[in-house]
Amino acid sequence: RFDRLLLTMGKWSLLVTFVSALLWLGLQAAVASGRPLTQALNLDTLSGLLSGTQFGRVWEIRLALVALLAGFLFFRDREHDVRDWNALRLEGMLLAGGLMAALAWAGHPAATEGPARSIHLLADTVHMLAAGVWLGGLCPLAVLLRWARRSPDASWTAVAREATRRFSLLGLVGVS
Secondary structure, three states: OHHHHHHHHHHHHHHHHHHHHHHHHHHHHHHHHHHOOOHOHHHHHHHHHHOOOOOHHHHHHHHHHHHHHHHHHHOOOOOOOHHHHHHHHHHHHHHHHHHHHHHHHOHHHOOOOOHHHHHHHHHHHHHHHHHHHHHHHHHHHHHHHHHHOOOEEEEEEEEHHHHHHHHHHHHHHHHO
């Protein structure tokens, strides 16, 4: 049950990511064209933004990653064994990590020139991944703690304790 809930949360998160990407594209079109949003949403402005800018190329890559991740989450088969279970999570984690890491290429570090560009991109990529892992883990941790509090089974207390300890360590590593 908990696993199904996590997959549902992942699907909703992916939907929010998709909608926010569309909004971001519209806002970026307005900024790039210097026009109000309603006038910036036209084929010429959007195609110029997508094909002629770093932002557009990264936006397209991120949208492709969203589509691949959606395929994994919405159209997956049931896991038949532990290998299937692990493979789904590993593949999902890699796609989601790529989705997060790509944000560095759409921000200020990508505009840096010279040898500092690689350092800025690496630092921002690591920052995006660490923030994504920590922030993305908050909701599942909250759900797990709520389940543990409501469960009459004492083993849930041990699970909650261990999950909290691991999440704290994850947060410490991420902030570091």
